[in-house]
Amino acid sequence: MGFEKQDREQYSGSLFKACLSGLDSMGLRSVVRTMVPPHVQRLMDAPPPPTAWREGDELMLLFNAVQRLQGQDGLRQLGYAAMNGSMGRFLKPLMQTVFSRYGxxxxxxxxxxxxxxxxxxxxxxxxxxxxxxxxxxxxxxxxxxxxxxxxxxxxxxxxxxxxxxxxxxxxxxxxxxxxxxxxxxxxxxx
Structure with missing residues (x-):
């Protein structure tokens, strides 16, 4: 199974923190930290503010580490845990707004x-x-x-x-x- 190229992409600080929370809920944060480069380790130790926009390869490097550990199913679990955990408090009001406007x-x-x-x-x-x-x-x-x-x-x-x-x-x-x-x-x- 090949690993993804580390393109630079934009993502919010809240998304990075959500992925860290997802790793915590899966019990993988410490082992993933040992598998990523130093610049990702530093960001894991001092995450960006939720409202900051980042441009980098950090998410992909986290995903590649989870893929090595738990394959595609682990990545699905991480995606769910990230959205359901800390991101949920941001997403739920947006979903409720959609419900109120569109059913x-x-x-x-x-x-x-x-x-x-x-x-x-x-x-x-x-x-x-x-x-x-x-x-x-x-x-x-x-x-x-x-x-x-x-x-x-x-x-x-x-x-x-x-x-x-x-x-x-x-x-x-x-x-x-x-x-x-x-x-x-x-x-x-x-």
């Missing part, structure tokens, strides 16, 4: 992913292509190419939408990559 349920959330995630990701665009009342395809387009590790973390992160709707049987299929890793397509159903 309750996963379809409303999937159709408005840009509104939900825009405060945390500047270089991603989201689209939901419904193909039924309870299914569709989420497409995420990235300015920077991403490999399976990043997209596996997104598969886990999107599960928070099902949680917010009280759905325990929601399914997010593994990402299908295209356009050299710039586009990820994930089938969802509930």
């Amino acid at each position: 309750r349920g996963p379809a409303a959330l999937f159709q408005h992913l840009d509104s939900i995630f825009r405060p945390f990701f500047q270089e991603l665009d989201f689209q939901f292509l419904a193909d039924g009342a309870r299914s569709g395809t989420v497409q995420i387009r990235s300015k920077h190419p991403k490999g399976p590790a990043s997209w596996a973390a997104w598969e886990g992160a999107l599960r928070i939408l099902f949680d917010e709707c009280g759905i325990t049987a929601g399914v997010i299929s593994p990402a299908v990559l295209s356009e050299g890793g710039h586009l990820s397509s994930m089938r969802v159903r509930w």
Whole structure:
């Protein structure tokens, strides 16, 4: 299994802190710290403020370490833990706003992913292509190419939408990559 190239991308300080919290909940923070370069270790020790925008390879290096330790399933778990933990307090009000404007349920959330995630990701665009009342395809387009590790973390992160709707049987299929890793397509159903 290949590891991803360390492109520089923009992400919020709150996202980095959420990933650290996810590593903590998985019991992996200390071992991951030993597997990443010194500049990532320093950032793990002194994370950026939540409102700061970073540009770097730190997230990808964390993802590569988790992939070495626990494979794609570990990355899905990290994505979920990051979004469900500390990011949840930021995401829940955004999801509630979507519910109040567009109706309750996963379809409303999937159709408005840009509104939900825009405060945390500047270089991603989201689209939901419904193909039924309870299914569709989420497409995420990235300015920077991403490999399976990043997209596996997104598969886990999107599960928070099902949680917010009280759905325990929601399914997010593994990402299908295209356009050299710039586009990820994930089938969802509930």
